[in-house]
Amino acid sequence: MPPGPMRLYGYHRSTATWRVRIGLHWKGLAFSTEAVDLRAGAQHAPAWRARHPQGLVPALELADGTVLTQSLAILEWLEETVPQPPLLPPDPIVRARVRAVALAIACDTHPLQNLSVLQRVEALAGAAAARTWAADVVARGLGAVERMVDPGPFAFGARVSLADVLIVPQLANARRFGVDLGSLPRLLAIEEACNALPAFQASRPEAQPDFPG
Numbered sequence: 549m550p551p552g553p554m555r556l557y558g559y560h561r562s563t564a565t566w567r568v569r570i571g572l573h574w575k576g577l578a579f580s581t582e583a584v585d586l587r588a589g590a591q592h593a594p595a596w597r598a599r600h601p602q603g604l605v606p607a608l609e610l611a612d613g614t615v616l617t618q619s620l621a622i623l624e625w626l627e628e629t630v631p632q633p634p635l636l637p638p639d640p641i642v643r644a645r646v647r648a649v650a651l652a653i654a655c656d657t658h659p660l661q662n663l664s665v666l667q668r669v670e671a672l673a674g675a676a677a678a679r680t681w682a683a684d685v686v687a688r689g690l691g692a693v694e695r696m697v698d699p700g701p702f703a704f705g706a707r708v709s710l711a712d713v714l715i716v717p718q719l720a721n722a723r724r725f726g727v728d729l730g731s732l733p734r735l736l737a738i739e740e741a742c743n744a745l746p747a748f749q750a751s752r753p754e755a756q757p758d759f760p761g
């Protein structure tokens with residue numbers, strides 16, 4: 549069990565922050581949150597870069613002042629320090645498949661539609677091009693994930709895994725970018741199963757203190 553209080557720095561709509569929120573709630577850990585307003589550019593402030601050299605969110609500050617960054621690294625750390633309830637299955641092959649889904653989203657999909665990338669595409673080619681770009685990369689990424697999962701009701705059978713933690717937030721981005729979800733029936737069913745669980749409900753952007761309105 550990690551000693552003492554933890555603080556999660558992030559943004560309500562950030563899917564990388566959302567992943568860590570799910571992980572913390574899933575493990576039943578108490579934590580406080582502090583918003584880094586991405587729309588206002590707070591991630592570029594020197595004080596924030598001192599905490600996260602990449603100028604991204606999330607960052608998890610531990611009780612002794614240690615700061616962890618990168619959502620997957622934080623989730624793996626959580627799994628190692630608080631093994632129950634698990635986020636990785638016992639079978640090494642299934643584990644590899646769970647991690648493959650997590651990486652397909654975290655490494656091959658999300659970075660291509662990140663805020664700074666979309667701002668750059670918009671500056672070069674306009675807002676419509678940026679939106680088309682985002683929808684294309686998310687449709688391609690989740691289209692592959694749809695064929696990688698082995699549900700149900702969760703992504704890999706009867707137990708929640710790291711794959712679910714990545715899929716649910718990325719589906720929200722798919723909606724935001726206007727991706728046609730009709731070709732993702734398995735992912736939508738996984739999302740529905742996850743959203744029935746308290747850890748996923750408490751992690752939704754709408755449930756965060758920095759959610760507008």
Ligand SMILES: N[C@@H](CCC(=O)N[C@@H](CS)C(=O)NCC(=O)O)C(=O)O
Binds near residue numbers: 563
């Ligand atoms: N691979 C990183 C991605 C972090 C990331 O890209 N965070 C986004 C929000 S989801 C961000 O801070 N974007 C700010 C920007 O692009 O300026 C992780 O998983 O932690």
